Amino acid sequence: MAGQVATDQAARLAGLIRESSCTIALTGAGISVPSGIPDFRTPGEGIWEKVDPMEVAHIDAFRRDPARFWSFYRPRLHSLGNVEPNDAHRALAELESRGLLEAVITQNIDMLHHKAGSQRVIEVHGSIKSGTCQECGAQFSLEEMDELFDENGVAICRECRGHVKPDVVLFGELLPAKAIAEADDLAARADLMLCIGSSLEVFPVAGLPSITIRNGGGIAVITKGPTPFDRNAVVRMDGDVVADLESVVANL
């Protein structure tokens, strides 16, 4: 029975995607879980069990005690940098290549949408793909960053000896204004927003479905567990995110 409901929802969503002239995707941690990246809000899992992210991944920690910050963050960059995208990421890249998806807005920093082949990706929490010197603005790729660490395990700029920060939004930092403006604009123009793998509770992502709804668009929620937008969703799927998206693509 549940399988039939999921199939019906997939067929219905495929129909909506065909009719929509502007479809966008909004993705959160749930789409990267099948790639082996745990959602830090899932109890009992992941790197956040032993540390308080608000403390160690905070901009104040980076400024006050960069060695401690990096003792946590450097292995994180390493492990995230080696992860591969899964078929849910690939399904979105395929929709885009078929002209059925305009952009992906993501709160993930793991580069997996890019690795899967998505072209237009708006990373509202930044990305691990690079780091920037806080003094001179020099930018280094993820691979280059690895060569910047001094004897204390702190990333030091080659040009000016300033501190290099990963281009991810740390706790306590402002969100990247350009990415947020682009995300707001897309949300306002979208006929259809696919909300995937996000509980839609964390801003700025939590505000985007409302923008789409206010402007007359519809939202589909493809996420395990409840979200504040379940009642507004034109389609609601809560199975395995890979199977759900593959099923939608198979109906197109």
Ligand code: ZN
């Ligand atoms: Zn510098």
